[in-house]
Amino acid sequence: MTACPALFLSAPASGQGKTTLTAGLARLHRRAGRRVRVFKTGPDFLDPMILAQASGAPVLSLDLWMVGGAACRALLAQAAREADLILIEGVMGLFDGTPSSADLATAFNVPVAAVVSAKSMAQTFGAIAFGLARFRPEVPFHGVLANRVGSARHAQMLQEALPADVRWLGHVASDALLELPDRHLGLHQASEIADLDARIERAADALAPTALAQLPPAVDFGDVDHVPNVPRALEGRHIAMACDAAFSFVYPANVALLEAMGARVSRFSPLADEPAPANADAIWLPGGYPELHAATLASSTRSAHSLRAHLSASKPLIAECGGMLWLLDALTDTQGTRTPMLGLLPGVATMQKRFAALGMQQLDSAAHGALRGHTFHYSRVSTPLDAVLTARNPNTGAPGEALYRHGSIVATYMHAYWPSNPAFAAALFHGTAF
Known part of the structure; x- marks a missing residue:
């Protein structure tokens, strides 16, 4: 007991x-x-x-x-x-x-x-x-x-x-x-x-x-030892995660899963203009509040250079919600101020005065099965990219957030809960999800 x-x-x-x-x-x-x-x-x-x-x-x-x-x-x-x-x-x-x-x-x-x-x-x-x-x-x-x-x-x-x-x-x-x-x-x-x-x-x-x-x-709560069969699929991989007031929307369980799969997770701050480690095998840009720090992010040249170098080496970069906004060409706030972003993902984002999407989401991959998560954002993205996958609302079945791939970038508004599908998560950070 x-x-x-x-x-x-x-x-x-x-x-x-x-x-x-x-x-x-x-x-x-x-x-x-x-x-x-x-x-x-x-x-x-x-x-x-x-x-x-x-x-x-x-x-x-x-x-x-x-x-x-x-x-x-x-x-x-x-x-x-x-x-x-x-x-x-x-x-x-x-x-x-x-x-x-x-x-x-x-x-x-x-x-x-x-x-x-x-x-x-x-x-x-x-x-x-x-x-x-x-x-x-x-x-x-x-x-x-x-x-x-x-x-x-x-x-x-x-x-x-x-x-x-x-x-x-x-x-x-x-x-x-x-x-x-x-x-x-x-x-x-x-x-x-x-x-x-x-x-x-x-x-x-x-x-x-x-x-x-x-x-x-x-x-x-019973004598339950629910230990999922987590493969050491990221053994020896170094994942650099943006971590500061602009990029802070992180499930602790996601970080724990990456480490359980053998990854070393380090942190860097784009707001402090810290570069992502050059030896990182993958970069993770979580969601957060880039719209509150747009001018600072626009001037974070060392961080920007490190991301460009990472992508030029065709290494995976996973971006969720706010992390995706930073990769775009520009971000416009609710007052109409347009701020250039990294220009690594074609498209622009505009902040709205009320939320643009809210609810649970599920991505279904033929190779890896279902990945669960949610979405909640006040911005809208306009991009010429086509979605490689589209999430759905599990309650209504309605189409949900798009998942984009551009070079070695994978980006989406969806905040994934990676323990729901460790194999899918590992594939993302190996760059082999699709």
């Missing part, structure tokens, strides 16, 4: 304060000397950065489709062997998406604590809590916490509105000093929030008097 206290923090919608309070709760238990492991539901890069800083440990993704049920259970069982507490932050609302946070919590019998922003709300709080608790009776509902509460009297009204069998977990007062700043793709990156630790500590203090701060029930 692999049992550990575990709690799933969800909400009726995005923007309720889940990440802030999950981070605060992780820090509160860490301050008490407990080893805390936090997971994030679904595809996300920004929340895990904050949760990792709060907990002091890497934050991995859980998703019944993208990661897979068996792999999710194995990750939870491994964490249960090492930790004193497991926290899982949900995505969007409790029942949103296919699969949803409710599906994940039910699959592993993890009690759900709902965070509900009570700003501009009184007795309706009880109706929302009632719906969350009763909509699907099989969901292991633990209770509800009111966030952004205006006063002690407000909290009393909220508690009195609850059905008798829905547990009140307490409340957190409105406090701008613990809220986390956000932008178009979500929260700011952890490294960009100068007072992040102070905000996390403040959230921990606010949660200390609530019932949410008590250790939740232990959950048995």
Whole structure:
């Protein structure tokens, strides 16, 4: 048996304060000397950065489709062997998406604590809590916490509105000093929030008097050792990964997989104009925020020269989303400012004021099978290139993101979760995927 206290923090919608309070709760238990492991539901890069800083440990993704049920259970069982507490932050609302946070919590019998922003709300709080608790009776509902509460009297009204069998977990007062700043793709990156630790500590203090701060029930995740058959297909390969505020959207599980397959992963910063190592066998440009750093990237001549030298030697370069934008001829922001990019991939990108694509994606290759991941971006690309593969939405079957090949470049908007298909990932970094 692999049992550990575990709690799933969800909400009726995005923007309720889940990440802030999950981070605060992780820090509160860490301050008490407990080893805390936090997971994030679904595809996300920004929340895990904050949760990792709060907990002091890497934050991995859980998703019944993208990661897979068996792999999710194995990750939870491994964490249960090492930790004193497991926290899982949900995505969007409790029942949103296919699969949803409710599906994940039910699959592993993890009690759900709902965070509900009570700003501009009184007795309706009880109706929302009632719906969350009763909509699907099989969901292991633990209770509800009111966030952004205006006063002690407000909290009393909220508690009195609850059905008798829905547990009140307490409340957190409105406090701008613990809220986390956000932008178009979500929260700011952890490294960009100068007072992040102070905000996390403040959230921990606010949660200390609530019932949410008590250790939740232990959950048995089973004695599962799901060790995938990962071939040492990248043995001796050196992969250089762009890594800075412009290129930071990376699943820790992707890096771990490359290393498990024998690769050495090094990092370089285009924003610091660092060159990619000349002895790298492959380069990886992850997604991120190139649009926020376009002028700096345009002047990163040493980095640009190293990428051109790498491609002139016909070595593989894998670019995802923001990494792909840097390779294009130009990037235009929402104010109409056009900035030249590397010019290594024909085409231009234009930033939009609302998202251009959002959802799960699957690439199907005749040679390597299915690779799973997701897409979320605010830009549109115009290119003369034809797609060598086109992803599809696994829920609707609708065509999704294109995957382009240009020389030894492979580029796409799709953020792939490489453990879903290690052979496909290895082929990408060998330049033999197609």
